[in-house]
Amino acid sequence: MRLPLRLPGSVSARARRRAQRGQAIVLGALSFLVLALMVTLSFNLAHALRQKMGLQQHSDALAYSMAVLEARSLNYYAVSNRGIAASYVAMNSLHAYMAAASVTGEMMRASEKNFKEFERIEYLRCACKGCYEHCLHAREAAQTAADFARAGRSYDKRLRALESSFNAAVRGVDVMVDNLHASQREAHTQTLQAIQDGRSQGLNHLAAETAPDVGALPGAVGGLNANEFNCAVDGMSCRGSVENASPEALARVMTEISNATRSGWPAARKAGGLEGGTRKPKYLHQDFLTELENIAKREYRVTSHEGTAKSVQDKGQVNAGGKQGGNQGTTVAAREEGTIQNTWRYHGLRSSNDYDAEVWSDANGGGHTPGGAHSGSHTFEGVNANALSGCARSGNCFMKFRANPSSDRDWGQPRVYSYLTRPLRVGDPRKAPWELNASARIQLTHGAQGTGSLTLAAQEGVALSKALVYYHRFGANGWREAPNLFSPYWRAKLHPISPDEAVEVLEAAGNTDASRLAKVPGVSL
Template identity: 50%
Template sequence: MLAALSLLLLGLMVALSFGISHALRGKTRLQQHSDAMAYSMATVQARSLNYFAVSNRAIAASFVAMNSLHAYMAAASVTSSMLSQGKDNFEAIGIIEIVLCLPCPWTGSACKHCKDAAEAFKIAKKFDKKRKEYDNEIKNVDPRFDNAVQALDVMIDTIHRSQWSVFKDTVTLLQNGSANGLGKLKDINAKEASSLNSAVGALNASEFTCVIDGMVCVGSGKPGNSPRPARARVMTEVANATRPEWPATRGKGVLEYLHPQFMKDLMNGIQGSGVSFVTGHDGTAKTTQNASTGEVEAGPSSDNQGKVTGADEHGRLTSQWRHGLWTGRYEASIFSDNSGNKHSPKSAHTGKHTKFEGVYAKDLLACAVGGNCFMKFRSDPDPSHDFGQPHVYSYVTMKMRTGDVKKAPWELNSKSEVKFTHGDQGTGKISMAPDEGAALSNALVYYHRLGDWQEQPNMFNPFWRAKLHPFTSSQAAAVLTAAGNTDAAQVAASATDLPL
């Protein structure tokens, strides 16, 4: 009797060992699958954030291209203003010659100034005639200039629509864990595993949504959206700060970019003798708050929301001819916004410059079809929130027992149970294999610039990465609660000093 009992116990222990080993192997596969799913979803999210960074750069470059476009148009327009100043200079020189002519005929030497005065006024008319020629050329370019501005504005909206498309696809992936081919992980790692828990998927989508300033964020303790003007200022500052030499400072000077034939005509070609020369020529183009040459020429502003894009060109033209010398200031400017703006000199202008919407002109959720918006990182100063860097969670389950004794004879029967009666002690039951296992994983999408650089997370540099990350007790409890595993959630919540 004792020998038979010993053999029974030995057999049960062997069956239990097989059951536990099988369950451990299954649990290991399940955890590996959960880790792979969390890491893969985090990698996709990191790539999405890197796409936002690169496309935000493209949007900033489009604003800079608008600045360059306005700079070229201002450079073209300033030719009219320079010729107009040449006319003014020779009219002033003509008056000087008239004054010198007044003693004639009493002073014979003064009479030659009368002829010079008449010739100076003729030269002034030549400057004016040449100005009109350039005005017509500039007017012909004006409509094409507006079309180019509009094309760049449309390009910004097109880039932002692509950001929305990436955002929506990423949210779908984070919610179900199987989109875009990610479902193949299940076939590779654990075919019997469940899909990503839908409530946990909703947590993932919320984490991702809260990364973007302007989105509806329902995360506990997360900072609210910054005001729309503040978001506009960020892109405006980035765009203005990244202007190359040409739109920012015009590079090496006026003689380098105005046509040599124009400069030859201006300096002595029209007037014949003497010389007209340019001094103090300067110009710049930028995105500003108002259509003001003062704002274009000024430094950074704390309240520049980028409502206008424009350029300015100015300097002095000094003319020396015969016995006269005169100098005067010339200036040209051009601005575009959404309601029409100015173009100086007016003689070189046609139509309205209404093709620029402004930077971040609408709220983000209304900006899918227009408004020149971009995806901005929602900064969070709280280290317990990882400074706003998002987490990606995985929670999956899998049956640990097969329920088929032909495949797993150690389970003994379909329920993998052994029942026994022990005299007055009553009946008992032994489970030969665990019924179901669960696995949860946590990945962090984090910002890390290469080398020794230290900078805050942002969406202008593509340095977002992904890694598996330990749980805090509160994170684990939140995931388990969302998954409906309240018993495990209570255990996790109590492990306050133990990283999971």
């Protein structure tokens, strides 16, 4: 029996097959390791992308929400500014009514002067021989003049009793202006806090609902928001915009608006208010007109009568026309004036005399003519008497929009920025097993090849957003109206951020690497 000979160094086919099966196991194990790493890496990437998208959505929502708070504040300033202007209009009307009431005594005294003139003429005629009837007429004229004088004193007395209520009303309106502005300052302070920390005024609920693990808004970024908001209000401390207007210029704005919005009666009471054969000013009380008519025996007519009330620099300017500058509204004044003509029922004699009454309120306590009707004081601080920064509780200030002529500054409309960070990995393998360990990093050793490492998840994500608070009145031509704080048409929207703005925000947040990247031309933000 022949046995097969096996030469030294030869390998059987079965042995070769066994050796090949061993290589397949090793390669398969390595392939499964790579596949496991790829699956783990995909899980990490998906989680990081989800976290990053949530972070960006929250950053956009925060920027928009802060802009909405600013828009609501600016709309409140507009509505309350109208309230302040209406307060000055009300003060003008108060003075107009007081001047109209004060002129009653002066009209009686003007008629008294007319009848004293008749008395003088009759006494001159009484001196002649056989002119005794003129003496009787003189005594009758003197009695009528005395009746008018007594009536004038009576109306002055009534005015003195009324003036205490008038003084209280003036003080009340002046205090109301201060309170309205104090509420504006409080709204401004609370809005500033919210856009600085990103959590006040209910913004913390936004993070709790959408991204509880998000970082806080950096203080320096909040400082940019606060500066932008302050720059929108003339008189506030601001960097990088136009200078503040002077308190006098601010005062002229509100003065002109309050004067322009007066109703017709306090603004101009002219001959249109006269009616009938005796030309009675129809807004004066009928009891007064009846008494005037009875004393004069129906022989009178008001040949002219007018009145006005307005905010002026000096009470002597109350009848002056409007002008472009110089009226800072330090005084609220009213004047009522006219001419009354009496006809003497004997001999066809006529006499005319002027009458006038003034009421004014200023920092010195105001005044009132005729003096017999005046009592007490009615102080008026003046329109925007102090700088806005020192006008928290007094000074009759208001909020005025500070426009900027540069389109790069969005014409002064405030911008709002959000810069937030968020961890992109869980950091706990028990909750996120795809991260493998707390550091989400693995090390590989491959013989002579050395040691390598692989990070499976980024440590932190960053989101940057911008919103714009803008003014737009409703209607087809709404864009043509310049932004202002007298009409409540402020809105908010997300807005593209320019590279220069991104660099400013990133540097404020301390992210120098990203700020250098933002400076590279053509890099998308």
